Amino acid sequence: MLSEYISKGTSDTRSGYGAAMTILGEKNPNVVALCADLVGSLKIQPFIDAHPERFFQAGISEANMIGMAAGLATGGKIPFPSTFANFATGRVYDQIRQSVAYSHKNVKISASHAGITLGEDGATHQILEDLGMMKMLPGMVVINPCDYNQTKAATLAAAEYYGPVYLRFGRPKWPIFTPEDQKFEIGKAIQMNEGSDVTIVATGHLVWQSLEAARELEKEGINVDLINIHTIKPLDDAAILKSVSKTRCIVTAEEHQRNGGLGDSVAQLLSLNNPTPQEYVAVNDSFGESGKPIQLMDKYGLGVKDVVNAVKKAISRKN
């Protein structure tokens, strides 16, 4: 039900990560944190204050941080190396590939400030390719939660799961709209609204945009089947296939390049199982720029109106 999901205040999703790390610090003595000179941004000072011996300041040395995380995992620890998403993926892709993914290490790559909503710092820092890079690695779990509560739950779930995980967070204050006690299961999508006219599969900040779009569309008599897909990999194939068998058209919505993102994963699933008209809400082969998060979302096609328009186009393409 759309009315269940209203904003109950705002927070950045990375704060959900910090809160979960505080809990994990108490709960799981094997959890250790690493950071590349961005402790304030990753919100892990409470973890460090409580467990200074379990925190490793890597300095501005992301490659070494990832390698050390692999070594800590080899010894049985559960390391959470953390930095901005740009430096946590593209800068250290080979280190992740060889020492973490290929070696199947229990490392939780914790990446904040992902996407265009990083805002004023501009395109050097606004990574829009990270989901694609991470999902291509065999065995890597890729999680992109939508709000504070879901990020907290995702982080706790990542610690319980054995294997490499990519956790993606954002910088801006964003509505908190999922229930604090909502069950989080890696790879299991959350059905937010039942509808028969169109499926929207959304991830990260775009879940809220899609909710807002669905509310507008409802007023026009268009009923959206809305799926919150916090896990990009493994994808919840069953939830998506079930939904499109009912709606016969789909919109994917993500703060990422169209190339390599959630939309690509969904298109692959559908082309193999049930070819379905699909529209993409994503950045289309472009770098971002400086600006306020909402301005950038509007300029780069990630606004509520972009979701609305994509839905109408998808419906118009139904057989």
Added chain:
Amino acid sequence: MKSNQDLKNIASQVRRDIIRQVSSAASGHPGGSLGCADYLTILFFSIMDHDPAFNMEAKNEDVFFLSNGHISPLYYSVLARAGYFNVNELATFRQINSRLQGHPATHEGLPGIRVASGSLGQGVSVAIGMALTKRLNGDDKTVFVLTGDGELQEGQIWEAALFAAHNKVDNLVLTIDWNGQQIDGANDDVITLGDLEGKWKAFGWEVMYVDGHNIDELKTTLNNAKNLRNGKPVCILMKTNMGEGVDFMAGTHHWHGKAPNAEQTEIALSQLEETLGDY
């Protein structure tokens, strides 16, 4: 305790294993493998406390990481000869469906391998992670890691060097295979490494030298390094002769990544005594 003669015998057999693996696969890296054969033999048979009933976490064991993964034929031979897996498996080196990948990997579950290596520059960081784990666990064992000298051209090495010194990771012993060669030629012609002792000292490490083919020196130096806890990580500059043990492979980069043909294999094996039985 193994006698020097025992260690010599093992190293000779290991060198035969290297030549036979590379020859049979018609690919691989004999030069660096031969050059580090004395070091790795002594490390596994005389220095480290380790259990061939392999356990990934290595609690209360000394641990070795190979950062320059291309010298895998040496690593595989030493692991097999130390009892980690059957020596006959060496025959599968670089073949399809083998656990003995071209570069070491954990993916196929080969006992003794704790992380994949091959893409250079990553092993020191991984070794630091293991050393930190031991510190957290109150485990006083030592973590050893080997890199090539050309590998020092990777920036990550120096990130790791800064971290280890700043954090006084003194249960870590890095050995550098200082043969002066890399694929494209001598280090000094490719990118000179300059004053390595000065560099590592400036980074805050304890620096030692060793002749990588002198058994007594290797034993003494590695033992000293293993037991030293003075707040500094240890870097051993190990002078080696690439291709040591096979006259036509020695002292040149030409056999860095090239397999000998049948005739060359025969000549090479004639120079290496079969001491423990070929696989």
